[in-house]
Amino acid sequence: MTDVPPSPPTEEFRASVRPRRRISSVWVVPIVALALAGWLLWKNNVDRGPLVSVQFETAEGIASGKTELRCRSVPVGMVEVVSLTKQLKTQVQIRVKPAYSDLLRADSRFWVVRPRVSTSAVSGLGTLITGAYIELDPGTVKKHSDEFVGLEEPPVTSLTVPGLRLTLTAKEAGSLSVGSPIYYLGFEVGKVERRILDVETERVEFRVLIREKYADLVRKGTRFWNNSGFDVTAGSDGFKFRTPSVQALVTGGATFSTPSELKDSPAADDGDTFTLYDDQNSAEDAYYLADTRAILLFDTSIRGLQRGASIEFHGIPIGRVIDISFKLAEPGDTRIPVLIELESEVLRRTLEPDLTEGQDFDLRMAIQRGLHAKLASASIITGALYISLELDPTEIPETIETVQGLPVVPSTPGGLAEIQNRLNRILAKIEALPLDDTLAKFGHAADEATDTVAEARKTLATIEETVNEAKTLLASDSTQNLTAEINKTLAELQTSVNSLGPNGALQGDLRRALDEIRAAARSFDKLSNTVDQKPNSLLFGRETPGDPIPRARR
Template sequence: MTHWTRKLASPIWLVPILAAFIAGWMVWQERDQSGPEITVQIKDAEGLQAGKTAVRVRNVDVGQVTQITLSDNFEAAELHIEMNAGTADMLVEDSQFWVVKPRIGRRGISGLNTLLSGAYVQLEPGESSQSRNQFTALEQPPVTDADTDGKRIVLESDSAANIVVGDSVQYRGVTVGIVEQVDFSVEARATTYHVLIKSPYDELLTENTRFWLQRGVSFRWKPDGVDVSVGSIESLLGAGISFGVPNGQPLGKPLQAMAVFDLFASEEEAEQQGYSRGIDYVLLLDESVDGLAVGSPVMFKGIRVGTVVEVPFRWQPDENSGQPLRLIPVLIRYEPDRLEGLVASTELEQWRQHLQHFFEQGLRASIRASNILTNTLYVDLRFYPDEEAIKQDTFAGYPVMPTIVSNFSRLEEKLNSILDTLNSLPLNQSVNQFTEAMASTDETAEEIKVLTGQLKKIVAQPGWEALPQSLAQSVERLNSILADFDAGSTNRDQLERTLQNLERMSRDLQPLVETLRRKPNALLFNTETENDPEPKAKD
């Protein structure tokens, strides 16, 4: 026993024991310096390499991609990342990952530094207390940092707008916010925009704030002509969002974060339809509503007092509702708040009573044209106590405002009648005759032109200038000759005697001429006497 005890206590055994101890210490040291292992799912791993692609926070390496595989359903790539020691607090529920690589968009070009160094994974630590080791990377990098001060709000719109993530939000031309997220709801068929208004501009958000689309170039018809406005460079490339408080309205109370606003299609629409209170009426119109649209104004002597809500008003009647459609229903909203500062009170109940009293006095609604060129109409309210109106108490649960046929429609009917009369006229035949007459006139003018040219040639001949003088001399000679043959002159008496002799000679020669006519050889041979013919007896 003593022999084997001395043999086991040999110093040579200290070497493997020391090696095992050093190896264990190195393993423990390696694990102590390494961080957690996480998995990030990404749509496309283009530009990423296992063992080379880094994970960074504020341009500091905090991990590395160790392996890239496909997900179980083969629809995405999975990045297996080994984080550095001390990074566990960054990996929480709301932490965000995305790939930094060259990108081109409205905001410019980003990620150019990765052309040489290669793409990398960016980590945005969250603020949650719940840790996590599996994440899904963002397809696009966030446009703002999570710790950016300001208020986040939601805008809703059912109109077409070319707004994308990263577009600016402006207040009187100054960029004060940015669009962080754009979502489209299939059920509501509307678009939702998540917007950040940065501090200190978030104090501009109040109860009466209105948001509208800022187009690059917009046209607006005004009484004095066309108003053309040009937006910023960003809005020229696509569209932007602007906001403010409509003129004449109080600012209202400040709002908290995540408030919901309507996004109007234009500044004019935001100003005119930004009134939330009103009294709804139905108009029963016996005329065309072509040109009357949702949002068209309701005017009283040139002052806007309401808005057209629905045209035509679809009230979903049943089979027992009565006769088929004869009058066109239109739903309008009378908005007393538009008269703020012009009337003592804008309370809705008082104005219901006022309007009922005005109806009894002859207040009537009709349609007028605001712009004949664009065929836009509006509802006009005026007093016509002597006009016969279309009246009814209620329609589909709404009170009915009395209406009359507008003078515009009557004028249109008269114009159509005149046009029909003109169309019935034989204008084509008249035009053809006029064309023929013009052609004949052209021919005559051409002949006159030719004749004028010939006269010019004659006048240009030598001696033409002396022709008037020669004519005058000839006329003088003719007058002197005629003077010699005046009554009682010798030449005239001699001429008369000569004429008398010629007349006697003519009578004397007449028998000879008659004889020669009957017998041309009478001058050479004797002429036999012919007896007078005897009449024959009757049988």
């Protein structure tokens, strides 16, 4: 209640009256009580620890008041609330113990540990007894956060594991997956930690970890390639068949290598990006330090020449084919354009050895010296072609043609086209031969051969008939008894022969006859001597001597 102001004085000056405010002592007790309650609430909240929210696709294995939050298998919190968001995502609120609140960093990762069986590993079998729990992998940044998106699959390695972390990009994922090994010289030196599809670039990104003690093997010029499957290639040296390890066949894998000329390149930094090539051949093609581009124009078919085909000079690869398309040709030109890239250092050392190391090499100078391209066959079986660069001073062009600002290297037919030309020349020579007369003679000879064959057939028929008659004769009874008759005849012949032997009768008769013949011969000899001495003795007889002269005994 305020006092009634007095009536204003008649003087010109007036007094200023202000009301006095007073705070009642009654409000002291409620204010102290509120402050104490607030402090108790704050103290209770601090003692309980921070509450974080983690979002998962599903709440399988998660229960309020039962599922623990662990870090390195040490309990650091407990799930308090499990709810469903409007986007049908599972929202899990976890109370973290105050002593471990510093583990909640912006890049920390959460995932549910449950039994998992995959081609690369088997994990979480212990949860069959203890039940599922949520694992926390502390991040590396210092920024604090209380909202996270959980991982559906456990990470391969922790963020705190030291090593070199790189990104590999590829056109497609292939068989390379999370957990696939990274090899160097066939030895496992790292793993794939994550696989992501970049929608904007339409490429697949692989986050890989190279162990710390092998990090120096990766240089800026290192090449990575996929070695998850069988690799069969056909080239000028035949077929090549490469097989990776059994683990790489099952889980996939990648290999890296650094060419010798890039061994001294700077070491790779954490977070660098490399291209993951499809195979080792593609990675080796990338070793070329190509710095010169040119165009080849072919009048004939180049079937068998593909992108990435090798370009060789004196048998040494110095480049590759980049593109084959009519988009590179000038309007109205029907020749097939081929875009190539070359490592000019090889040509420079061969054609211009007087140039200094830092002096630029102009491909036009090589063309003026007779450099030209030729298609060559890399494999007769597969029909693959490559481009061979050769020097021929007799084929120097009058002017150097350019297409889209690039010099055109003169080309000559080769490969299949050259073989076709040779076949055409051979066929032309064959057409010039007198084939009609030759064929007519062959026809006459064929007719004679036909008659000869007919006569031979008749002869064979006669021989066959004779053989049949001989078979019939041999099969008859008389022929079967012929052996017994022959044996009988031989026995008789043996008896006759025995009669002619020294003990046979015929032998004695023959001896007596011979004695008589000898006696007759002596008588005739005596008669001839008598007639010779006295021819008239045949008429008058011989005279008998008085005393006979005895004859000497034989």
